[in-house]
Amino acid sequence: MESRILKEYKDSRSLQSQYILALDPISTDDLTHWECTIKGPLHSPFANHTFKLRIDIPQTYPLTTPICKFEPFAMPHPNVNFETGEICLDILDTNWSPVFNIQYIVEAIVWLLNEPNFKSPLNLDLANLLRFDDLKAYHDLISYHLNNSAK
Amino acid sequence: MSCPICLEDLAANDIISELKPCNHKYHLVCIRKWQLDSNQLKCPYCQCKTGKMNLKLNKLNSVVRIVYDTKKSIDDCQICGLKDGKIEFICDECELGYHESCLHDVSNDLGMQTTWRECINCQSEVVHSERNSNMRIIESFKRLSLQDQEEELKEVKVRIQKHVRNALNNYYEAKKITSEQFTEVNKLVSRHLYQISNNRYDDQTHHYDTLAKSRIKMELQRLGYAHV
Numbered sequence: 001m002e003s004r005i006l007k008e009y010k011d012s013r014s015l016q017s018q019y020i021l022a023l024d025p026i027s028t029d030d031l032t033h034w035e036c037t038i039k040g041p042l043h044s045p046f047a048n049h050t051f052k053l054r055i056d057i058p059q060t061y062p063l064t065t066p067i068c069k070f071e072p073f074a075m076p077h078p079n080v081n082f083e084t085g086e087i088c089l090d091i092l093d094t095n096w097s098p099v100f101n102i103q104y105i106v107e108a109i110v111w112l113l114n115e116p117n118f119k120s121p122l123n124l125d126l127a128n129l130l131r132f133d134d135l136k137a138y139h140d141l142i143s144y145h146l147n148n149s150a151k
Numbered sequence: 152m153s154c155p156i157c158l159e160d161l162a163a164n165d166i167i168s169e170l171k172p173c174n175h176k177y178h179l180v181c182i183r184k185w186q187l188d189s190n191q192l193k194c195p196y197c198q199c200k201t202g203k204m205n206l207k208l209n210k211l212n213s214v215v216r217i218v219y220d221t222k223k224s225i226d227d228c229q230i231c232g233l234k235d236g237k238i239e240f241i242c243d244e245c246e247l248g249y250h251e252s253c254l255h256d257v258s259n260d261l262g263m264q265t266t267w268r269e270c271i272n273c274q275s276e277v278v279h280s281e282r283n284s285n286m287r288i289i290e291s292f293k294r295l296s297l298q299d300q301e302e303e304l305k306e307v308k309v310r311i312q313k314h315v316r317n318a319l320n321n322y323y324e325a326k327k328i329t330s331e332q333f334t335e336v337n338k339l340v341s342r343h344l345y346q347i348s349n350n351r352y353d354d355q356t357h358h359y360d361t362l363a364k365s366r367i368k369m370e371l372q373r374l375g376y377a378h379v
Contacts, residue, residue: 007158062156063188097195098185099155 076145156181242270
């Protein structure tokens with residue numbers, strides 16, 4: 001596990017991505033805790049905002065999935081628990097595969113911002129707006145939360 | 152090329168497993184760990200269902216074909232039907248699993264407390280086991296690979312002996328040695344050749360024909376069989 005995470009760390013030094021602004025271990029002495037800053041995708045209600053992710057790598061990685069959360073941000077998204085930042089994403093659960101890596105997970109989370117899934121909600125209010133196709137209310141509620149917490 | 156699980160190189164000395172039908176390659180250790188941990192046989196890379204793998208065993212310079220033994224899951228208790236991963240007894244005959252407490256319950260109900268260690272299907276004795284279906288995969292895998300190694304070794308011996316027999320035939324056809332002498336020398340020389348080539352057939356390093364010839368000469372002289 002250690003050598004794998006070390007390799008990922010080295011690869012992450014040369015990482016260039018439109019939406020991943022930073023992807024670093026909290027301390028270089030311990031590569032099991034990472035912090036990541038992502039940019040909201042264009043044409044999504046999250047555009048022009050940045051979000052922080054906390055990634056904890058378990059000892060059994062890559063056989064088991066890293067634990068990813070939005071932190072410390074109260075994140076308004078149908079598949080994110082507003083209070084805890086917990087993310088519901090298939091590859092972080094049953095569809096995990098050891099060939100995925102930290103960068104792939106972060107990219108999947110960015111993608112999730114653009115493609116919310118109301119079928120596995122952690123935020124029922126937003127999921128219901130999406131389910132009934134009330135996109136205006138969906139966008140407005142997200143902007144309201146985002147602007148509120150920015151202040 | 153590197154293993155997608157540990158990201159280390161798939162080096163020539165490693166045992167490499169190539170999943171079938173997708174041909175994606177992993178270290179055997181890595182893919183086994185994942186299969187046992189996730190309890191599934193999908194390829195981590197392309198998610199296709201795999202039922203076989205080819206193993207490259209560099210020690211024997213060969214490829215071993217392994218078919219997973221996924222016959223039956225013995226995860227659930229045949230009496231209570233629960234799939235709680237706590238199966239304590241297994242009937243090897245019908246590959247069925249039981250909880251110890253459930254077996255006791257049944258035998259108590261039947262008033263035959265002493266015969267609780269019986270498969271309710273075939274009445275043969277159940278064996279205590281921590282084995283689950285995963286362990287079975289590994290066991291069958293071990294069996295298969297051992298068998299293949301033996302076959303591999305046999306083939307190596309046959310190929311080496313061919314050189315020795317060829318060389319010895321010259322003496323036999325010229326009636327310099329009898330057939331018993333032929334067998335005896337063949338045995339001695341072949342054994343020597345297996346040893347020096349480390350039980351592998353490697354005609355790049357060893358020139359078997361020359362080696363066989365000179366060794367045969369030596370043995371024949373030592374045994375006083377033929378004047379050469």
